[in-house]
Amino acid sequence: MSQIKLKVTDIQQLTAQIKMFEFKSADGGQLPTWAAGSHIDLQIGDHMRRSYSLANKPGDTERYVTAVLREVDGGGGSKHMHDEVSIGDELVIAEPPTNLFPLDEGAKRHLLLGGGIGITPLRSMGYRLRELGVDFHLHYCTKSKEETAFYDEIVEIFGKDGVTFHHDGGDPSNGIKLKDVLEVQGEGQHLYICGPGGLINAARDCSSHWLDGTVHFELFSSASTNQKTAEVELSEEGDQPFEVELKQSGISFTVPADKSIIELLWAKNVDVMYACEDGWCGNCKVGLISGKVDHRDEFLDESDRDNFIQVCVSRAMPGEKLVLDI
Ligand code: FES
Structure with missing residues (x-):
């Protein structure tokens, strides 16, 4: 896996807590291409890796643009980005942008639902949807206009009729009425949700009657947030460390019998994306270098099982050590 060096070429304070970062190739060349919904994994310091969705026009190989929310209780990645990173600095990504949240470009209609910093991949989707000339609409939920990143750009990309802003003043009961918005699935309509866990869970509940495969979601979260919300008991009787x-x-670390790999990654401040924590969404897919895996997910194809592992649920076979590509 080849590392890619990026240079920070612009930083803008979008809201009190959100900064925009623009990166170009450190050697002045073209960057790997990418599609709407992609993210980059920035190496921060010696042991931190943070995933950030790309927000600019998909396929832009001149620059990558993302936005970072300062997370007061986060694992340090966002604080580092806000306080330590300056224009001209160089950062590294371990691989080209990865897309675990792609648009279904065959769909007739697209409904996008973003909460807070969750707007970043949806902004890039807006560019692509406009190019495709299909029916789309964005619901963008924040506390207030002042706390809405990319407000003017979102209006420009989606058009005045293509976006509805929902400002709840910090009280979700004053925000978007998800039951109403998601009650009827239009013919051929897909839903894309990105934002905090509460919004994703509520939207998934309200769209549970939508056709299989039409509801897509992505959650990015810091290590400490993950720890706070990790309520799923993953241990099974007979599991071994x-x-x-x-x-x-x-x-290197030992995974105890009553913990999952992902819980240990969080404890070590190693970020991986996740959503379902139950082995079916695919977000926590990690490369496997060696070791025999007791695969417990429902996501990986047979052909992928020698090379990947879903770290939220899968474990090592008895007596095996796993070497992972992160
Ligand atoms: S978080 Fe969904 S498969 Fe692991």
């Missing part, structure tokens, strides 16, 4: 080595990070 096992060793894990993270090849890129140079970290």
Whole structure:
């Protein structure tokens, strides 16, 4: 896996807590291309990796643009980005942008639902949807206009009729009426949700009657937030502790019988994306370098099982050590 060096070429304070970062290739060349919904994994310091969705026009190989929310209780990645990173600094991504939240470009209609910093991948989707000339609408939920990142750009990209802003003043009961918005699924309509866990869960509940495969969601969260919300008991009777080595990070640890790999990653401040924590959404897919896996997910194809692992649920086979590509 080849690393890509990026140079910070612009930083703008979008709201009191959100900064925009623009990166270009450090060597002045073209960056790898990417599609709407993609994210980059920035290496921060020696042991932190943070995933940030790309927000600019998909396929732009001149620059990558993202936005970062300062997370007061976060694991340090957002604080580092806000306080330590300046224009001209160089940062590294371990691989080209990855897309776990793609648009279904065959769909007739697209409904986008963004909460707070969750606007970033939806902004790039807006560019693409406009190019495709299909029916789309964005619901963008924030506390207030002042706390709405990219407000003017969103109006420009989606058009005045293509976006509805919902400002709740900090009280979700004053915000979007999800039951009403999601009650009727238009013919051929897909839903894309990105934002905090509460919004995703509520929207998924309200769209549970939508056709299979038409509701897509993505959650990015810091290590400490993950720890606070990790309520799923993953241990199963008879599970054994096992060793894990993270090849890129140079970290090794033991996963106790009653913990999952992802819980240990959070404890070590190693970020991976996640959503379902139950082995079916695919977000926590990690490369497997060696070791035999007890695969417990419903996401990976047979052909992927020698090379990947879903770290929210899967474990090592008895006596095996797993070496992961992170
Ligand atoms: S978080 Fe969904 S498969 Fe792991």
